[in-house]
Amino acid sequence: MENITEERIEGTCGHAKPCAPGLILPVWEPQDVSSCTKTFRAFVYLVAMAYLFFGVSIIADRFMASIEVITSQEKEVKMKKITGEPYTVLIKVWNETVSNLTLMALGSSAPEILLSVIEIIGNNFEAGDLGPSTIVGSAAFNLFCIIAICIVAVPSNEIRRVHRMDVFWVTVAWSLFAYVWLFLILSVFSPNEVEVWEGVLTFLFFPLTVLTAFMTNKKTGIFGQRLLSPLSYISFRRSRTPRETAPSKKHSNIENGISDVTGTLLGTNATKEAFDEHRKHHLDILRQLRNEHPDLSLEQLEKIATAKIVADAPKSRAFYRIQATHKMMGSGDLSAKLKVPEKERESEFSRPTTPILKPKVITVSFDPANYMCLENIGTIKVKVRCDRGSFQVPSRVRVHYKTYPDSAQEHTDYKPVEGELVFEHGEEEKEIGIEIVDNDVYEEDEQFFVRLSEPKAIMANNESQSLPTRLGAAEATVLVIDDDHGGAFTFSSETFKVAETAGVFYLNVQRHRGARGAVTLPYKVIDGSANNGKDYVAPDPSELHFEDGQTKATIEITIINDDEYEKSEDFYVELEPPIWHAKNQVGEGDADGRPLLGDHTRCRITITEDREFKGFIDKLAVNANTSLMVGTSSWKQQFTDAMTIEDIDGDGSLSVKEKVLHYVALPWKLTFALIPPTDYFNGWVCFVVCIIGIGILTAFIGDVAAMFGCTIGLKDSVTAITLVALGTSLPDAFASKTAALQDPTADSSIGNVTGSNAVNVFLGIGIAWALAAIHHAFKGTTFKVESGTLASSVTLFLIGAVICIGILQWRRRKSNVKGELGGPNGPKYLSAGIFVFVWVVYILYSSLVTYCIVPGF
Structure with missing residues (x-):
């Protein structure tokens, strides 16, 4: 009890601090008012804080959309088969583990991180209670309550297991270490003071977390890299836009199917086997759909196959976050966009055009690079395009072409051709005619290839002067659909x-x-x-x-x-x-x-x-005139979507709930419709503007939360671990629940929680305290941080975290459960109940320690 008495003398256990002007908002004067007036003001602050949290979740929806665009970027990788023929594929630039621990974690934790940084700057680089306590309180809600929600959300006849246990344990270890480290710098190394090396090292643990997770990922199996289709494989029934055909600035060469560029934090090696497996997967889907729907046309099958591939693809953390926010603000289901006809999605407002600098090189390529035809077509025309780039001088371009068999054989299924195409000045497109053999015997769908080689270009008026040339999509695939079935x-x-x-x-x-x-x-x-x-x-x-x-x-x-x-x-x-x-x-x-x-x-x-x-x-x-909502990539469509009330539950009518959600969110939706579309500069413009917007809203939240606390006599640390932590974490709760229900594994719903908790400390507290410690070092002063309340909160969180992670492992190994989420009702509700109980104990004990009713750790 001596410690409590000493703290009372120092004033740390007294009443909440008096109301003072915030970083943006002034004090509500006069301050000496009746209890009824204080109650009214507290209610206004509470409603304002809730509405600001709602706004943060909506702008975070745009923020996560930009992150999804950024992390979905692709790069060209040139590959060579053993025979020496080149071909090109697209691979994801961002490793999935790296993106989850960097941009994805930043997207979901931006309010907590920015609140901590803004509080330090607003307090003239002096420590505050709101930012750090919000980070610890948010971590507690994430680990205890969100996982409890996910455990209960999965039906009792289903289970979800963490698939990548290696990456999971790395993030668990770092998340626990983050709070151990926080306790050490508060209570052991330099009690009640944060030195420069402690703040800087806290921040440096963030790249170490990313690096160790990446190395674990890389050494234990292919996880982060998702191999995509070859160039032009997205659609072979329309011409690609200039943006799609623009050559990438960075290329990787892969000899014999193996890249000569080793794996990096942004990408991993792409192999020929993985690419062939990917192409085989798409063909299998098409054949399966043909068997299931034999009466559909090829165009209909292509649309269904595309929707199926997109629907079955692994969903990112950003997708589930955006999905949850869309439902919160009455904007419908993202999956409905898959049903929109291609011509509507490709409208003149769907993709803003940006000027593209053409390279000073002539490119010859197939456009498109994939074809599908019936056996009785007679002759199929394969198109070759010549892009002269920025050259204005007259030129003549030659390129050699030849067919190569695969499952389709020469003379039996098609007539082989070989020759040379010549593009005279002004000619941009040529066709290669290939005769398809129509026999009377039923056979499986088969394919063959057409390859380009030896491109050459000379000036038309000076044949001795050659021009730089290259091949783009150098291989075209022709899939021959048999028509000899009985019907x-x-x-x-x-x-x-x-x-x-x-x-x-x-x-x-x-x-x-x-x-x-x-x-x-x-x-x-x-x-x-x-x-x-x-x-x-x-x-x-x-x-x-x-x-x-x-x-x-x-x-x-x-x-x-x-x-x-x-x-x-x-x-x-x-x-x-x-x-x-x-x-x-x-x-x-x-x-x-x-x-x-x-x-x-x-x-x-x-x-x-x-x-x-x-x-x-x-x-x-x-x-028949009813249309479905389409995605937005222009300001016009963003404002159209903002004004549209969506039928969320799909019952064909607009309920009162749907109308209320729409009109409550309408001011925010109209405001954030001003944010540049995610198509601009691959999402980076939207990313930067959203960071600024979230920072402004977070500054308002910090002021409102502090004024709410001082109005009712609640300390900032208690306000932070309860109301503020809850407000910043609710969108993640909805997103994790959706991921638990829709994902076949528990990686998105559980693994992302542990990774986010570590990132919160290393970025939110690391950046803020490093800046403050450096500022004080330059002034010749010390950066003071009261360790009592925060250290106790951190310690209790660590104890609860060990208990809950142990329960997850018990569930994984229990014979009648065998999974972290779902399972029989008994273990399911028992586990969730323990998680919630630990969270309640954490809140109560941390609050009692704050007011010095019980001693801290």
């Missing part, structure tokens, strides 16, 4: 309506994928509320005959008009397995090309009264 038979829809005055209903049956051989297609007509012979007359016999090459046949059903008012009567038509009359029913390599049924093999036909049918058509025409 997939389907209706165009599962529901049809016909007026009873129609007389005859013509029901079309379509034959997709192939049309080889004659086929008999049995079907049956089944009564519903409409009866055969009374409301309609079914054909007899019930079968269709398709000749070789025939792709459509019609079932004619007579509709009986009985002059009675019929609201709705229906019957069904169901297709049965087709009978193939082809002589050779075995394809190449025993491939199965027999006819089969498609997606819609049973349809319902509803007989309606004629006026109702007209009403149905009118209603359909109105609903």
Whole structure:
């Protein structure tokens, strides 16, 4: 108790400090007011603080969007096969572990970090309680409450395990060390004082954390690098924009499929095997979708495949943070953007143009570099583009081309070609015609390659003068889709309506994928509320005959008009397995090309009264004009999105909750719509502006939180570990919950918490205290930091952290759980309850120590 008495004498255990002007806000005068007035002022401060936190979460949404763009940047990597043929792929510039511990962590922790730095600067480089206590309090909420929420959120019949335990343990070790180090510099090395070396070393632990996590990642398996598609692989049905075709400034050469550039913090080695596996994965998805939806066109399959690849791709921390914030402010679900037609996403306002400096080199490349065609196309045209860069002089460009077999063989599947293209002055595009062999035997989809080599350019008026040339996308892939299948038979829809005055209903049956051989297609007509012979007359016999090459046949059903008012009567038509009359029913390599049924093999036909049918058509025409929200990459679209109320729950109507969320967030959304779109300079402009905006809002939050505390007599350290920590961490809680539900692993929901806690200390406290210690060193004074309350808070957090991490490991090894998140209800709620209990104990004990009711550590 002697310590408590001494602290009371020094004044550290007295009442909260009196209200004083903040960094931005003045004091609410007069200060000597009644209790009712103080209560009203406290309520105003509390509402203002909540609304400012709401604003920070919304601008953090834009901030995380810019970080997602930055960390998704790609670079060209030139590769060579063993045969010496070059080709180009794109790889992610940023290693995933590095991005999670740097920009991603900064995005989620920016308010806490900036609050600590701004408080130091606003206090003339003197220590305050709000910033450091917010960081420790936020860490406690992150580790105890967010993980508890994630444990409970996962259904009891599912579990989520941390996949990358190596990286997880590195971040756990650093997060625990961060708070051990904080205790040491407060209470051991130089009690109640922070020296320059302590502050600087605290900050330097941040790059060490990133480096050790990266090295662990690199030495224990491929994790950070995600290999992307080859150049021009994004879409092979549209011309690429100048931005997409612009050559990268940095290239890496890979001999025999291995890069000669070793892995760095921004990228890792790309191998030929990984690239081939990636391409094979895309082809497998396309073939799987063809089997699941045999009646869809190639264009439809391409859109579905693209959406599936994007939906199945691992989601970043930024994605879940943005997803959570969108729902908080009534802006809908990000995944809905995948359903937007390509032509709408590529509108004139969707991608602002920026001037691109063309290089002084002539580039010859395939554009596009991937093709898909049916076997009966005859001749496919492969396009080659010549980009003369910034050259203005007349020139003649030559390039050699040749086809190479892969799964498709020469003469059997295509006619090989070899030759030279000549681009005269003014010519930018040439075509290589390749004849596709159309046989009568079913075979799997096959591909071959066309490669460019030996580009040469000379001046048209001086053939002795050559110009610099290079190859861009030097390899084109041609996928040949077989059309010798017996066909997939389907209706165009599962529901049809016909007026009873129609007389005859013509029901079309379509034959997709192939049309080889004659086929008999049995079907049956089944009564519903409409009866055969009374409301309609079914054909007899019930079968269709398709000749070789025939792709459509019609079932004619007579509709009986009985002059009675019929609201709705229906019957069904169901297709049965087709009978193939082809002589050779075995394809190449025993491939199965027999006819089969498609997606819609049973349809319902509803007989309606004629006026109702007209009403149905009118209603359909109105609903067809409904459009889906698209992503924004221009100021116009940002303001459009800000003004739009989204149907968050997807029930087709706007609820009161959705309207309230929208209008409450509207001032913030309109304000932050002024931030430059993320497409500008690869997201860096948006990044910088958002940092400034978050800093300004954080300064307001610091002032409001301090004035709220002094108004009700609450100390800054207590306000920080409760209200401020909760306000800055709630968006992360929603994001982690979403990640726990949608991710197959617990890495995003748990691993990011531990990494963020370490970054908070090393950046938030490291930068602030290093600046203050250096400032005082230049003045010849010392930087004083009262260790009592903060050291006790840190110690209690460490004890709770060890307990909770131990529980996570117990859950991972327990036979009936075997995962950090989810599992049976008993262990799940017991674990979550312990986490929450530890957090409550931490808050209570830290508050009691602050007011010297109990002794500290």
